Amino acid sequence: MSDKSRAIGVFDSGLGGLTAIKQLKRILPSEHFIYFGDTGRVPYGTRSFETVIQYADDDMRFLMSFDIKAAVVACGTVSAVALPSLEKKFSLPIIGAISPACHAASKISKNKKIAVFATPATISKNAYNAHLNSIDPEICIFPVACPMFVPLIECGYISKDSHATRIIAAEYLSKLCGTGADTLILGCTHYPIISELISSVSKEVLGYEINIIDSGLEAAYATKTLLEEKDLLNTETACGKVDFYVSDETQNFKNTASIFLGEQAENVTKVSIG
Amino acid sequence: MSDKSRAIGVFDSGLGGLTAIKQLKRILPSEHFIYFGDTGRVPYGTRSFETVIQYADDDMRFLMSFDIKAAVVACGTVSAVALPSLEKKFSLPIIGAISPACHAASKISKNKKIAVFATPATISKNAYNAHLNSIDPEICIFPVACPMFVPLIECGYISKDSHATRIIAAEYLSKLCGTGADTLILGCTHYPIISELISSVSKEVLGYEINIIDSGLEAAYATKTLLEEKDLLNTETACGKVDFYVSDETQNFKNTASIFLGEQAENVTKVSIG
Numbered sequence: 111m112s113d114k115s116r117a118i119g120v121f122d123s124g125l126g127g128l129t130a131i132k133q134l135k136r137i138l139p140s141e142h143f144i145y146f147g148d149t150g151r152v153p154y155g156t157r158s159f160e161t162v163i164q165y166a167d168d169d170m171r172f173l174m175s176f177d178i179k180a181a182v183v184a185c186g187t188v189s190a191v192a193l194p195s196l197e198k199k200f201s202l203p204i205i206g207a208i209s210p211a212c213h214a215a216s217k218i219s220k221n222k223k224i225a226v227f228a229t230p231a232t233i234s235k236n237a238y239n240a241h242l243n244s245i246d247p248e249i250c251i252f253p254v255a256c257p258m259f260v261p262l263i264e265c266g267y268i269s270k271d272s273h274a275t276r277i278i279a280a281e282y283l284s285k286l287c288g289t290g291a292d293t294l295i296l297g298c299t300h301y302p303i304i305s306e307l308i309s310s311v312s313k314e315v316l317g318y319e320i321n322i323i324d325s326g327l328e329a330a331y332a333t334k335t336l337l338e339e340k341d342l343l344n345t346e347t348a349c350g351k352v353d354f355y356v357s358d359e360t361q362n363f364k365n366t367a368s369i370f371l372g373e374q375a376e377n378v379t380k381v382s383i384g
Numbered sequence: 385m386s387d388k389s390r391a392i393g394v395f396d397s398g399l400g401g402l403t404a405i406k407q408l409k410r411i412l413p414s415e416h417f418i419y420f421g422d423t424g425r426v427p428y429g430t431r432s433f434e435t436v437i438q439y440a441d442d443d444m445r446f447l448m449s450f451d452i453k454a455a456v457v458a459c460g461t462v463s464a465v466a467l468p469s470l471e472k473k474f475s476l477p478i479i480g481a482i483s484p485a486c487h488a489a490s491k492i493s494k495n496k497k498i499a500v501f502a503t504p505a506t507i508s509k510n511a512y513n514a515h516l517n518s519i520d521p522e523i524c525i526f527p528v529a530c531p532m533f534v535p536l537i538e539c540g541y542i543s544k545d546s547h548a549t550r551i552i553a554a555e556y557l558s559k560l561c562g563t564g565a566d567t568l569i570l571g572c573t574h575y576p577i578i579s580e581l582i583s584s585v586s587k588e589v590l591g592y593e594i595n596i597i598d599s600g601l602e603a604a605y606a607t608k609t610l611l612e613e614k615d616l617l618n619t620e621t622a623c624g625k626v627d628f629y630v631s632d633e634t635q636n637f638k639n640t641a642s643i644f645l646g647e648q649a650e651n652v653t654k655v656s657i658g
Contacts, residue, residue, distance in 0.1 A: 158633075257538075258536070258539050261535035261536075264531075265531045274551045359430075362430065
């Protein structure tokens with residue numbers, strides 16, 4: 111196969127990375143994607159750094175078996191903990207989930223006050239703080255751990271009117287009252303699914319609509335830019351094909367995948383990993 | 385050590401079994417308990433039957449290293465899937481989480497209409513149905529999967545007035561409207577923490593207060609009865625000691641344990657398992 115027609119690998123600890131797939135398919139309609147969700151070992155966020163590095167290594171080796179031309183690390187935890195290690199071991203373009211979102215946020219923010227909503231594990235790792243302050247040390251960062259968003263989204267409480275999700279979102283957004291934060295990074299692959307709800311609640315709680323940055327969307331843009339730079343962009347007609355691999359039962363994955371993808375996941379195969 | 389002064393082993397896939405510990409300490413104040421929470425491999429509910437049986441075997445072997453006189457399986461999934469296998473392999477009294485609750489429910493229900501709230505994994509295994517109908521084939525069972533309760537409880541939304549939890553509880557209870565169910569088994573170790581809330585919401589949604597059965601409490605009563613029958617009850621003065629072992633970081637466990645125990649967990653040790 112020519113360099114350009116090879117697939118792009120995407121992996122995540124579970125289902126969340128499917129929001130990145132949704133954006134990648136939209137931004138790069140001619141590409142073929144191979145998605146690996148490590149559903150048998152999810153969540154990564156609570157594991158030790160050594161374990162996350164080992165898991166990321168396993169995941170990448172699996173994707174490399176498909177002769178991919180680039181890899182997107184949709185997993186926030188792996189992006190925070192294992193990206194330098196992956197870049198050292200594997201000689202292909204690798205796009206993480208954190209850096210593109212931080213660059214987008216720093217460009218859009220007018221007052222350099224940027225909030226981050228993420229899982230408790232990501233927040234405790236301070237991953238966004240380090241990235242944002244390496245872009246501009248004057249940026250003030252307001253991190254908020256949002257442990258209820260993942261279960262609410264996985265259980266389907268995602269409509270803009272979902273009462274329970276609005277109550278929880280209001281609680282998290284209220285932690286930004288008085289900070290003046292004008293931009294909010296959704297630092298977990300699940301969260302873009304409720305970005306409209308968050309935006310709507312932000313008006314009620316903060317009195318203004320906060321700029322929302324979707325990490326998956328920014329990763330998709332960064333992937334396109336990188337492929338262009340490396341002359342690896344597929345310029346053939348639309349492909350849009352995704353092959354899905356998971357490390358736990360495929361049925362569980364299929365049941366929930368449509369929430370994230372906006373369509374049914376076809377071609378799902380269970381594999382052994384690690 | 386005399387037979388009677390030996391400890392009682394208790395295990396669960398994670399933290400939930402601590403609600404059983406709370407009841408066991410209350411009902412059996414002279415006993416010494418050894419708790420193992422397999423926090424490194426939680427949750428069990430989504431694993432295959434073979435994996436759950438293997439994990440249960442590992443957990444029991446670990447507890448057996450303390451020369452325990454009896455074992456309480458606080459984990460609903462293990463109780464549903466692996467109890468016969470454990471009883472075959474280990475020659476000591478073993479108390480599961482399902483059978484005692486079913487017996488209590490069948491005694492208290494006046495109309496033989498019994499609802500079960502549990503995790504999706506437990507509901508899909510039909511574990512309570514089989515037990516209840518083996519007690520009385522005339523019992524009508526109304527199972528309701530309640531996926532949001534565990535995250536809500538683990539995130540601390542446990543007060544009787546918690547708005548988000550009341551909304552979710554109302555949604556689950558509304559599935560019992562018109563069934564006439566007079567008794568509700570809380571078939572997950574987490575749920576007794578919000579039993580007052582569920583009871584209060586049941587009045588609003590159903591128009592009557594449903595009888596609530598706490599699996600952990602019933603397991604504690606069953607343990608006492610079994611120890612008396614086997615002449616293994618410790619009749620010394622109050623001990624109330626619990627040694628905690630977990631397979632993931634102790635700090636995560638300690639942070640959340642107090643929600644379940646009603647007090648801080650002391651003596652927590654991390655161990656390797658399996």
